[in-house]
Amino acid sequence: MHFPSREQIAVLQRQYPRGTKVELLGMDDPQAPPTGTMGEVxxxxxxxxxxxxxxxxxxxxxxxxxxxxxxxxxxxQS
Known part of the structure; x- marks a missing residue:
């Protein structure tokens, strides 16, 4: 498994700060919520x-x- 660098994690944290609302468009997982489900980061x-x-x-x-x-x-921002 490839783990991202500290810098890559920091970029993701800026892109997806706590409280960001996301909509699921697709996930290949049997436990995945339905497409269109909303969530909070x-x-x-x-x-x-x-x-x-x-x-x-x-x-x-x-x-x-x-x-x-x-x-x-x-x-x-968190």
């Missing part, structure tokens, strides 16, 4: 995954470059 972990609390109650993370999603509303 809780943070970015050391592996570069975006931690999301989905409106369905799930907390499945997004993987940039693998999962398909869009920013619906930018959050504040």
């Amino acid at each position: 809780m943070g970015v972990d050391d592996a570069g995954q975006i931690l999301v609390r989905w409106e369905t109650g799930s907390s499945l993370s997004l993987i940039p470059g693998v999962d398909s999603f869009r920013i619906a509303e930018k959050g504040g």
Whole structure:
């Protein structure tokens, strides 16, 4: 598994600050929320995954470059 550098993590944290609203467009995971589900970014972990609390109650993370999603509303700076 490839882990991003500290600099890459910092970029992701700036792109997806805590509170950012995201919409799921597609995820290849049997536990994935339905397409179109909205979620709120809780943070970015050391592996570069975006931690999301989905409106369905799930907390499945997004993987940039693998999962398909869009920013619906930018959050504040953490």
